[in-house]
Amino acid sequence: MHHYETIAEAIKYINDHYTEQPSLDDIAAAVHLSPFHFQRLFKEWAGVSPKKFLQYISLQHAKTLLEKNYTLEDATFETGLSGTSRLHDMFVNMEAMTPGEYKNGGENLHIKCTFTITQFGMVFLAATDKGVCNIQFTESFENSLAELRAQWPKAQITVGESPILKTVKQFFTERNETVKDLRLHVKATPFQLKVWEALLKIPCGQVSTYGKIAESIQHPKASRAVGTAVGDNPIAYLIPCHRVIRSTGILGGYHWGKERKTAILGWEAAKVIGEKAAI
Incomplete structure (x- = not known):
């Protein structure tokens, strides 16, 4: 796998x-x-040797990225990244659910779910008719399905494929530039949406901090609240919360495990720097 x-x-x-x-x-x-x-x-x-990979996951490498004074507002097509490393926000569109769509346990929601194997382990995928509502790394499809049903007890949840889920699978198994626009359909507060939209602007191979994200959304004193919103991200990898680290350069925690966060950041660094590494 x-x-x-x-x-x-x-x-x-x-x-x-x-x-x-x-x-x-x-x-x-x-x-x-x-x-x-x-x-x-x-x-x-x-795509690189273990020795080279170690350089990409070192504390010094993280500090070097932070010292570049990268700002989220600078994230554009002109970042110089290769085609497979373009910004997530160039093909990810996010829409918040309306109160009527998630009230009463999601009784008006129709959700399909499946799984796929990625470079970083098994991923559980779920989507409404409007877009992806859940992506999580998992060791058990059954456990993730049970969690989804607990979250949306009145929603109509079925195991199977949908055009949206097929597109997500394509993202994980083919070159990124061949994938059509991905749509996300998430339950979120206005503040969470701002934070997640900021995460979408962090380029592959780069990192940001909670403080920088707080500044970018005009809430400079809300670093702690930003951290909570980052931790509540329901869309693993596509909303790249793994690219947020501490201001000291230390990677910090990750909902799906520190080793996985380290692996993703190192793999992305290798890809952006130009070493051959394909999902």
Whole structure:
């Protein structure tokens, strides 16, 4: 399954033993592979060697990105990114549900759900007729389905495909520029919408901080509230909350696991810098 489980295990080992500066042999042994096999598998997944990948997930690399003084307002087509690394907001459109659409447990909602395998593990997908309403990394489709039904107890939820879900699957399995516009249909407060729209403006391979996002939405003192809204993001990866880190350069937490956040940021850095890495 794209070797993600092995890569995540390797990243966890590296994070746990960072002060010891583990060698390739050490990391390979930790995931029960020969150094040669591990090196080949890792490069197949990331497009770069483990040594190069470590540079992209280092504290110094994160600090360098933050020191560039990137602002969300600067996010345009002219960022210099390659075709597969264009900004999410160029093809993602977000619409908030109306109160009538989610009142009484979603009795007027028709939701279809499915799953797909991505570069970063299994993803649970759900969409209304208007757009994607839930994407989450998961270890169990059944558990994610149960959570969705608990969230929308009166909605009509069925397992199956829809044109919208097929488009999302296409995003995860094909080159990004071949994908048509993606539509999101989310339950959100006006403040959450502003935060999530700001997240959509963070280019692939870049990072931002809670403070910078607060400033960009004209709420400079609302860093804590921004953090809460980032944590409440219901659309994993497409709304890139993984690109928000602490002002110190430390990656911080992630709803779907620190190793996964590290893996995504390192993989995106490799892609943007020009190394070959395809979903």
